[in-house]
Amino acid sequence: MAGVQVSDVSRSFGAHKALDDVSIDFADGGFYALLGPSGSGKTTLLRQIAGFDFPDSGRISIGGESVERVPVEKRRIGMVFQNYALFPNMSVADNVAFGLSVRGEAKAVIATEVQRALDLVQLGKLGGRRPHQLSGGQRQRVALARAIVTKPRVLLLDEPLGALDKALRVDMQIELKRIQREIGITTIFVTHDQEEALTMSDRIGILRDGRLVQEGPPEEIYDRPRSEFAATFLGDANIFRGDTTGNGIRLQDGTAIAAGAGATLAAGAKASCAVRPERIRIGTDAGAVDSDANMLKGQVSKRIFAGNNSTYFVERAGQTLKVIVQNTGADRLAEGQDVVLRWSPESTVLIAAT
Amino acid sequence: MATTRILEGLGRLYIGLLLAFLYLPIIIMALMSFNVSPFYQLPFEWTTEWYASLWQNDQLIAATWNSLEIAILTTIISVVLGSAASLALFRYEFLGKKVLQALLFPPIAIPWLITGTAMLIFFFGVGIGRGLFAILLGHVALALPYVIVVVSARLQTFAPELEEAARSLGANQWQVTVRVTLPWIMPGVIAGGLFAFAVSFDQFVVSYFLSTPGQTTLPVEIYAAIRKGFTPEINAVSTIIIVVSMALMLLTARFFKFGGEK
Numbered sequence: 001m002a003g004v005q006v007s008d009v010s011r012s013f014g015a016h017k018a019l020d021d022v023s024i025d026f027a028d029g030g031f032y033a034l035l036g037p038s039g040s041g042k043t044t045l046l047r048q049i050a051g052f053d054f055p056d057s058g059r060i061s062i063g064g065e066s067v068e069r070v071p072v073e074k075r076r077i078g079m080v081f082q083n084y085a086l087f088p089n090m091s092v093a094d095n096v097a098f099g100l101s102v103r104g105e106a107k108a109v110i111a112t113e114v115q116r117a118l119d120l121v122q123l124g125k126l127g128g129r130r131p132h133q134l135s136g137g138q139r140q141r142v143a144l145a146r147a148i149v150t151k152p153r154v155l156l157l158d159e160p161l162g163a164l165d166k167a168l169r170v171d172m173q174i175e176l177k178r179i180q181r182e183i184g185i186t187t188i189f190v191t192h193d194q195e196e197a198l199t200m201s202d203r204i205g206i207l208r209d210g211r212l213v214q215e216g217p218p219e220e221i222y223d224r225p226r227s228e229f230a231a232t233f234l235g236d237a238n239i240f241r242g243d244t245t246g247n248g249i250r251l252q253d254g255t256a257i258a259a260g261a262g263a264t265l266a267a268g269a270k271a272s273c274a275v276r277p278e279r280i281r282i283g284t285d286a287g288a289v290d291s292d293a294n295m296l297k298g299q300v301s302k303r304i305f306a307g308n309n310s311t312y313f314v315e316r317a318g319q320t321l322k323v324i325v326q327n328t329g330a331d332r333l334a335e336g337q338d339v340v341l342r343w344s345p346e347s348t349v350l351i352a353a354t
Numbered sequence: 355m356a357t358t359r360i361l362e363g364l365g366r367l368y369i370g371l372l373l374a375f376l377y378l379p380i381i382i383m384a385l386m387s388f389n390v391s392p393f394y395q396l397p398f399e400w401t402t403e404w405y406a407s408l409w410q411n412d413q414l415i416a417a418t419w420n421s422l423e424i425a426i427l428t429t430i431i432s433v434v435l436g437s438a439a440s441l442a443l444f445r446y447e448f449l450g451k452k453v454l455q456a457l458l459f460p461p462i463a464i465p466w467l468i469t470g471t472a473m474l475i476f477f478f479g480v481g482i483g484r485g486l487f488a489i490l491l492g493h494v495a496l497a498l499p500y501v502i503v504v505v506s507a508r509l510q511t512f513a514p515e516l517e518e519a520a521r522s523l524g525a526n527q528w529q530v531t532v533r534v535t536l537p538w539i540m541p542g543v544i545a546g547g548l549f550a551f552a553v554s555f556d557q558f559v560v561s562y563f564l565s566t567p568g569q570t571t572l573p574v575e576i577y578a579a580i581r582k583g584f585t586p587e588i589n590a591v592s593t594i595i596i597v598v599s600m601a602l603m604l605l606t607a608r609f610f611k612f613g614g615e616k
Contacts, residue, residue: 052518073521085519089537099523102533150523 002063002153003028003186004049009058009068011044018044019055020210026154031180031187033197035234036207042190043158045207049188050156051075062153078147078185079156083163084139086131092142093118093127099150117149118142120179137168144176148183155180157189161196173200194234198222206230222276224261224349231274231351238280238321241353244271248350253317257294262350270353277322279347282312282339293342296321300337314339380596387589404586414591417575420486421555424571428493428554433547435494436501441535443502444509445517462499469496470563477564488564489571493557497550504549508542548606552599 004026011019019041026032034042047053049060051072060068067075086095093114094101100110118124121141131139140160147155160176161169177200180187191197197204198218205215206229214221214230225231228239240257242249244265248258249272257273265271275294298316310332312323323341333339390399408414443455461469470492477488512535520530536543558573565574572595576588 050522052521071521072518073524073526076524077522079519079522081515081519083513083515085513085515087516087520087534089534098520098525098533102520102523102525102529146519146523 003030004154004188005059005061006045006049007059007061009045009048009055009060011048011053011055017210019048021058022207022210022212023058024205024212024215026186026188028186029184030202031177031200032189033201033204034188034190034207035192035194035197035204036213037192037233039209040207041210042192042207044210046156046158046188046190049154050077050079076150076153077156078150078152078154080140080143080147080158080160082159084131084143086139086142086146088131090131091127092123092129092131092134095131095142096127096146096149098146103150113149114145117145120148120182121145121175136164137172140164140172141175144179148179148185152185155185155187157187159190159192161191162193169196176200198234204234206233208233225274226263226351227354228272228274228351231349236277236322236324237274238277240273240275240319242271242273243267244269244350248345248348249273251317255296257348258345259348259350260345261348263352265350265352272351272353274349274351275343275347277311277324278326280321280323280341280343282314282323282325282333282341284333284337284339293344294348296341298339298341300333300335300339303333303335305332312339314341316341383589384593384596387586387593389586392586404590408587408590411587414572414575414579414587417570417572418591420570421572424486424490424493425551425555427490428497429547429551431490431494432497432501432550433543436498436546436550437505437539437543439498440502440505440509440539441531443506444512458499458502461496462503466496466557466559470560473560474563484564484566486565486569489561492560492564493554496557496560497553500549500553501543501546504546505539505542508539508545512538545606548602552602552606555602556595556599 006022006024006026009019009022010017022041022045024032034045036042044053048055048068049062051067051070051074055068058068059066062075062077086092087098090098096114096117097110100113105113114127115124118127121144123138123141123145126134126138131142134142143160157176161172164172173196189197189201201218203216204218204221206213206221208229214226218234221230221234225234225237228237231237231239240249240251242251242257244267245256246265246267247260248256250256259273262274263271296316298314298321300312301315301320302313304311304313308327310325310327312325312333314321314323321341385398387404388400388402389395390401390403439458443451473488473492473495474484477483477491482488482491516534516538517530520534525533556573557571558577561571562574562577565571570578572591576591579585579588
């Protein structure tokens, strides 16, 4: 087991900068998600850490050892590929045994370790099967067993659950997390699924256009996004743009929005405020309320009922705002109704314009 | 449905006619190799006399061994060189790769008569001359493109992640090739080898140009024998070749079917 340090890593393919000066510290035993849209460089970064490709500049170390010029077969990593990449000509047990076998381990040792790994992923009885006789979820488990049986220093997962259907994916998320905790291995996990990143990881790194946009625990990134991109890519957010007033912004029409969180900016600069849809209260009364709450008036243009909650789309000065309301049994608002939106400054994050 | 049945019948008739067109001459020749009359006279009388006298024909036997030897060597050499070339073309990007790839295939379309002439001139020019070695070189050159085409086609179905997965598990280049890549392309390698064997064993034109009177292959020897005067021994030896070639082609077909296996 070991931590992984990525320092100032850049990698270009022709004129395309796939990674632009990325630094991340992956602590020993942590579960990290690299999250980003396609083309953001997350897979390129994973391949640099794995050793399939070398950075143009920058350093990568695993367990304190510099590895940026060490080829993958010498890095002692475990990798799970998006399409499992099981060897079709080998049985499940031989697939799992491969890493130990190329290393020249004794047959008896291999047999014991393979069985232990298959038991860990709950496939103890399927060692004799061929990959094509397995379901998608089972193949995923074999790929995982194969990757961890060699006791790698770090486990790398390239969109490992992308090919599974929704229900199976949730099962595998729990399973993967259980196994990761059980063996305590540093795990780096590439995904474009924000929900997966939020529920599974200790820390998330968001990438965009080859740059690390923000890195931190899921709660921190969700509650305190430092850019509009981070705010809208991880979860939903209402974005207001205007000029900073010091503790908030003033919209073009003069409305002030107070922000209790986020960047500290000099008054007058361009800035935005981000508010999560579930933090906004929606109602019909314009009556007296706590004076420090942000307040806007608008009109419901659409309501989507989803059982446990409803999403309201509210039109206000040419902008569509999103409000999510838990189903508490209270009266629902009709489309076309005039409404008042309120939310606290603490729920408002001030973001510097980019 | 009546229409379906008629269509089915027509389909069967069509296949029957096609097979007759392909195999009737061969079957008749094979039958005549067992007929007593050397002049195709009927009624048919069974004999294995021609096969017996073929066994006495030292020249034909020697030529058969030459053919087999050259075909086997051609197969081995072109399979090793061709598979290695296919792997290189699959794995690496290098200067001139596109040109090389494009140039590998036209030899298949160049008439053997022209290839043979060119080889004869070239081999004389560089001092190799004619003979069995020259024939072997010629056959390898003819067979290589076939092996590369077949093995490359098989490689198209290979997922490069498999090699990456093997490397991530600590396998070196050799282990990756032997334990992951080769098992996958094996059906292609075997099919390519059978093609190579057939190209060499059935080869007349190039062999004819490159052989010397004492050192020749079976097809060239048969041609020489026919010119001297046709004997049913030729039917007999032809039947043997047909059986061997067809067996090889059926094997090839079988391995190509394996090519679709998951």
